[in-house]
Each structure stands twice: as structure tokens, then as C-alpha cells.
Amino acid sequence: MTNQYFVAVIGAGPAGLFGARELANQGARVVVFNRDIKPGGLAEYGIYPSKHTMKNGLRKQFRQVLDIPNLEYFGNVTIGEQGDLTLDDLRSLGFQSILVTAGAQGTKWLGLPGEDQVGVYHAKDVVYYYNQLPPYTQKPFRFGKRCAVIGAGNVMIDIAHFLIRDAKVEEVIAIVRRGPAEVKFDKKEMEYVIANLDQTALDAEIQRVTPIMQAVNQDPVTARASIVEALPKGLTKVSDTKFRFEFLASPVQMFGDANGNLTEVEIEDNILVEKNGDTKAKGTGNKRRLAVETIVFAIGDKVDESFGLPVEWNEFVKSENPRYPVEGNSFETPFEDVFVGGWSRKASSGLVGYARKDGTNASKAVWQYLRQTKQPAEANVDAVLEKLRGLGKPIVMKEDVKKLESAETAEAQKRGLEAFKFDSNEDMLQAMGFMETA
Numbered sequence: 001m002t003n004q005y006f007v008a009v010i011g012a013g014p015a016g017l018f019g020a021r022e023l024a025n026q027g028a029r030v031v032v033f034n035r036d037i038k039p040g041g042l043a044e045y046g047i048y049p050s051k052h053t054m055k056n057g058l059r060k061q062f063r064q065v066l067d068i069p070n071l072e073y074f075g076n077v078t079i080g081e082q083g084d085l086t087l088d089d090l091r092s093l094g095f096q097s098i099l100v101t102a103g104a105q106g107t108k109w110l111g112l113p114g115e116d117q118v119g120v121y122h123a124k125d126v127v128y129y130y131n132q133l134p135p136y137t138q139k140p141f142r143f144g145k146r147c148a149v150i151g152a153g154n155v156m157i158d159i160a161h162f163l164i165r166d167a168k169v170e171e172v173i174a175i176v177r178r179g180p181a182e183v184k185f186d187k188k189e190m191e192y193v194i195a196n197l198d199q200t201a202l203d204a205e206i207q208r209v210t211p212i213m214q215a216v217n218q219d220p221v222t223a224r225a226s227i228v229e230a231l232p233k234g235l236t237k238v239s240d241t242k243f244r245f246e247f248l249a250s251p252v253q254m255f256g257d258a259n260g261n262l263t264e265v266e267i268e269d270n271i272l273v274e275k276n277g278d279t280k281a282k283g284t285g286n287k288r289r290l291a292v293e294t295i296v297f298a299i300g301d302k303v304d305e306s307f308g309l310p311v312e313w314n315e316f317v318k319s320e321n322p323r324y325p326v327e328g329n330s331f332e333t334p335f336e337d338v339f340v341g342g343w344s345r346k347a348s349s350g351l352v353g354y355a356r357k358d359g360t361n362a363s364k365a366v367w368q369y370l371r372q373t374k375q376p377a378e379a380n381v382d383a384v385l386e387k388l389r390g391l392g393k394p395i396v397m398k399e400d401v402k403k404l405e406s407a408e409t410a411e412a413q414k415r416g417l418e419a420f421k422f423d424s425n426e427d428m429l430q431a432m433g434f435m436e437t438a
């Protein structure tokens with residue numbers, strides 16, 4: 001066995017897979033551990049299911065990464081303090097560095113009264129549900145006639161997309177803490193839902209908030225034009241859902257009926273205050289209630305606090321004086337052998353392209369660390385596999401992923417669908433042949 005640098009990559013989203021490729025191409029022996037059976041992370045389980053071309057293009061690239069000979073894939077394995085293996089277990093197995101690209105799996109609860117009502121959800125859970133990630137697929141969700149979505153980013157649009165075009169609810173209200181000039185979604189994404197936008201309601205809402213915008217020198221006309229810019233290319237309506245905005249409003253509490261089902265959300269009106277060249281929302285104290293049966297918080301996520309790395313401000317703590325900065329960024333945690341990349345470095349930030357670049361840059365930092373502080377050693381993948389087998393659960397490897405993909409393609413063809421996904425771990429494992437031997 002030739003000596004090689006031995007690196008563990010935690011998470012097989014875009015950051016992990018492209019990061020792993022970078023390290024493998026440098027000559028390291030790389031093992032990717034992934035919580036999910038399938039690779040892809042949010043590219044598989046976040047990007048809207050109907051974006052077939054994008055998803056298939058990414059899957060093809062991920063397959064090429066998994067085909068790299070000095071790279072192993074172990075899916076259905078969670079790393080972390082409460083996981084199947086801890087960071088110390090990985091060190092004991094001989095890994096010389098650990099790159100954490102586990103995304104942002106924590107939930108940013110705001111601590112509002114009534115958050116526990118049935119019908120109150122965080123976007124990630126809903127997104128995982130409609131993208132068929134077990135166990136979210138099996139969880140009950142209550143999408144009522146009137147649904148509120150908190151936030152004004154692309155995730156808000158994705159949730160609205162689902163509620164308007166798939167769940168076909170009666171009304172979707174986007175509750176936005178700042179104003180029409182601060183929405184963050186892209187015009188391209190707005191095309192999916194703009195046919196359902198209630199333009200009369202939009203005009204009334206913009207008129208209502210005009211004095212507040214003008215007080216901070218914003219132009220309501222420009223802001224309106226930018227929101228409706230997608231109109232000419234908007235998709236044809238498939239439901240009668242009314243989609244409207246409630247600007248300059250923050251949720252303060254939720255109310256439910258005797259069975260704990262959400263019935264109302266109380267919102268507080270905001271004004272805008274200028275701060276360091278940007279604006280901030282400031283509550284006015286004026287509160288009102290909206291009747292809704294569902295509320296989805298699309299306000300971004302935070303990293304998993306139970307993972308075993310220190311967390312501050314929703315993110316893993318990074319060294320402020322990195323030894324191996326790449327493009328001015330620090331990928332280093334307080335543990336000298338542990339690095340972070342992608343959404344584990346900067347939670348809920350950027351597109352797949354960003355995660356890909358960030359994972360690659362994180363690997364460049366890892367590589368510098370290895371070259372400067374370690375000697376190539378015996379990279380004992382068999383010992384890792386033996387340890388994993390001892391967990392007594394199915395360990396999904398490269399060949400298994402291929403079997404699963406073939407089975408899903410065959411199923412899609414049989415059913416005349418563009419894509420098909422098994423929506424439980426049991427079905428996926430069966431398709432890969434695990435159940436026969438279990």
C-alpha cells in the first residue's frame with residue numbers, strides 16, 4: 001500500500017463532492033461520508049423538483065466525482081457528536097484532516113410564542129418533504145387554504161411555487177420584514193409564480209408603504225417595476241391561488257385552536273431605519289392578525305449545533321487569522337485538522353456554483369495544511385469500512401448508488417415520468433439489494 005494523505009469529507013452536497021474531487025485530484029485518498037443515502041445534498045433535495053435539466057446535469061457531474069478511483073463514498077452515515085462516528089473516531093481511523101461540508105442543517109427558530117402549533121414549519125423541512133428526502137416524506141404536513149411564508153429570498157419563492165403550483169392552496173402571503181426595495185429573490189425564480197401575483201393587492205401594498213420607503217430615500221416605482229419584471233416570461237397559471245405581499249411586517253406570535261392547529265399569525269408593522277449604508281426593519285408596536293392555517297419560515301438556516309464544532313451567530317466558528325487563507329477566506333475551525341466549506345462555512349449563502357467553489361477552495365486550504373504539517377501515511381480504507389460495518393446498518397457505497405440510480409430510471413420509464421424517486425430509505429435500500437441480505 002502506497003502512502004497517501006488521508007482525508008475525510010463530511011457531506012456529499014456540491015461543496016463536499018467538488019471539494020473531495022479537488023483533494024483526490026491532488027493525490028489524496030479521500031473518503032466522503034454522507035448522512036443521506038444519495039449524494040447531492042440540496043442539489044438533490046433542495047433545488048425544485050421540476051428543474052430536471054439542472055438536476056440531471058448536476059447528477060451527471062456528481063457521478064463523475066464518485067467514479068474517481070482514490071475517492072470512496074459511504075452514504076447513510078452521520079458524523080458528529082450524536083452521529084454514527086465522531087470527529088475523534090475519524091482521527092482514530094487515521095484521517096489526517098477532516099473537511100466538514102455538511103451544509104446548514106440547524107433550524108433558525110425565532111422563539112416566538114405559538115411556534116409549536118400544527119401548521120408552523122421551517123422551509124428546509126417543507127423543501128425536503130416535496131423533494132422526497134426520507135424521513136421528511138413520511139412526516140405529516142398541514143397545508144391549509146391560507147398560507148404565509150416569511151422571507152423574501154429564493155427559498156420563499158420555492159415554497160410559494162410549491163403552494164401555488166403543486167398544493168394549489170387558496171392564498172399565499174409573503175410576509176417580508178423590510179420593504180419592496182429589499183426583496184432578495186431573483187427575477188428568474190419569480191417567473192414560476194408571477195402569474196398568480198395579485199397585482200391590485202401589490203399596488204395597494206406599495207402605496208401603503210410608500211411614505212416609509214420615501215423616508216429612507218427609496219423609490220417605490222423602481223421597486224415595483226423590479227418585482228413585476230418577470231411578468232412577460234411568467235409561467236401560465238395552473239391554479240387560482242392568490243399570491244400577495246405583506247411588506248414591512250414581522251411575525252410576533254402564532255395562535256391556534258383547541259387542537260393546537262394554527263389559525264392566526266400576529267404581525268408587527270415595521271419602519272425602515274438606515275444603518276451603515278443599508279436599511280434595517282424596526283418595529284412600530286402596531287400589531288395586527290392574519291388568518292392562516294400554515295406558516296413557513298423561509299429565513300435561512302443555521303449550522304448543526306450538535307455536530308461537535310463550536311457555533312457562533314448560526315455558523316461554525318472560524319479562525320480569524322487563518323494559516324491557509326484562500327481568496328481571503330478562512331476555512332479553519334478552532335481544531336487545526338478540521339476545515340469547513342460551502343454552507344457549513346457560510347450558512348444559507350449562495351447557489352450551487354458558490355458551494356462548488358467554496359468546497360474547492362476549502363480543499364485547497366486542507367491541501368496546504370497537509371503539505372506543510374503532515375507526511376503521507378497509510379490510508380487504511382478497509383479499517384474504515386470494517387468500523388462502519390460494525391455499526392450494524394447498511395452502508396451505501398459507489399456501486400450501490402449506481403444500482404439505485406438505475407432502478408429509479410427504470411421506474412421512471414415504467415411509469416412514464418421524467419423522474420422517479422423512492423421516498424423511503426427502506427425502498428431505496430431494497431432497490432440496492434440490501435434488504436435481501438439484511
Ligand SMILES: Cc1cc2nc3c(=O)[nH]c(=O)nc-3n(C[C@H](O)[C@H](O)[C@H](O)COP(=O)(O)OP(=O)(O)OC[C@H]3O[C@@H](n4cnc5c(N)ncnc54)[C@H](O)[C@@H]3O)c2cc1C
Nearest residue numbers: 011013014015035036041042079102103342343351352355
Ligand atoms: C430550497 C432551496 C432551493 C435551491 N435551489 C437552487 C437552485 O435552483 N439553483 C442553485 O444554483 N442553487 C440552489 N440552491 C442552493 C444550493 O442548493 C446550495 O448552494 C448548495 O446545495 C449548498 O451546498 P453544500 O454542499 O454546502 O450543502 P448541502 O447541499 O446542504 O449538502 C450537505 C450534505 O451534507 C450531508 N450531511 C449533513 N449533515 C451531515 C452529517 N452530520 N454527517 C454526514 N453528512 C451530513 C447531507 O446529507 C448533504 O448531502 C437552493 C437551496 C435551497 C435551500
Ligand SMILES: NC(=O)c1ccc[n+]([C@@H]2O[C@H](COP(=O)([O-])OP(=O)(O)OC[C@H]3O[C@@H](n4cnc5c(N)ncnc54)[C@H](OP(=O)(O)O)[C@@H]3O)[C@@H](O)[C@H]2O)c1
Nearest residue numbers: 151152153154155156177178184298299300348349350351
Ligand atoms: N432557485 C434558486 O436559484 C434558489 C432557490 C432557493 C435558494 N437559493 C439560494 O439559497 C440561498 C439561501 O436562500 P434564502 O431564501 O434562504 O436566503 P436569503 O436570500 O438570504 O433570504 C432570506 C430572507 O429571510 C429574511 N429574514 C431573515 N431573517 C429573518 C427574520 N428573523 N425575520 C423575518 N425575516 C427574516 C431576509 O430578510 P432581510 O433581507 O431583511 O435579512 C430575507 O428576505 C440564497 O443564496 C438563494 O439565492 C437559490
